[in-house]
Amino acid sequence: MNKQELLERRDYFNMVHGVTRRAIAALADHELEFRPQPGMRSPRELVFHIYTQEQFLAEAARQGRFTPEMAGGSTPEDLSAAAVLSRLLTVRDVLAYVDECHQAAERIFRSMSEADVARPVESAFGTYPAWQYFNFAYDEHWHHRGQLYSYLRLLGKEPPMLYDYQPAEV
Secondary structure (H helix, E strand, C coil): CCHHHHHHHHHHHHHHHHHHHHHHHCCCHHHHHCCCCCCCCCHHHHHHHHHHHHHHHHHHHHHCECCHHHHHHCCCCCHHHHHHHCCCCCHHHHHHHHHHHHHHHHHHHHHCCHHHHHCEEECCCCCEEHHHHHHHHHHHHHHHHHHHHHHHHHCCCCCCCCCCCCCCCC
């Protein structure tokens, strides 16, 4: 993938982000802690993971390495995530956080040169070109958004149509 293709995919991801924001906004503050059963992540934890992972994967693409600290820091069960999670008390807080993470990833990927996009990035799960880290974030986003949609339905809410793209504020 070259930089132009990456940016085109980022443009599409921005539209996906807009739909995800609407799904998050459909939650009430008290529903951020909903768990379909014990041991499952809450919507707050799912969203934290989706967007922290997006930012950390972009940072890995920029730095040339996805570290164990990044992997742990994007996992809500890791103690290193507690400080951020403790600040995400309302849907408004969560939306501000997802915008912050998404915009950080956006800035990183858009600032990369053609050579940066192709550069190898190391991680515990292998070495891949930097552009692949965008794909990892994108796949992770869709996977966990599916979980969020299931939670919305369990809460009696109609999720936004998957492809009802309205421009996201990026």
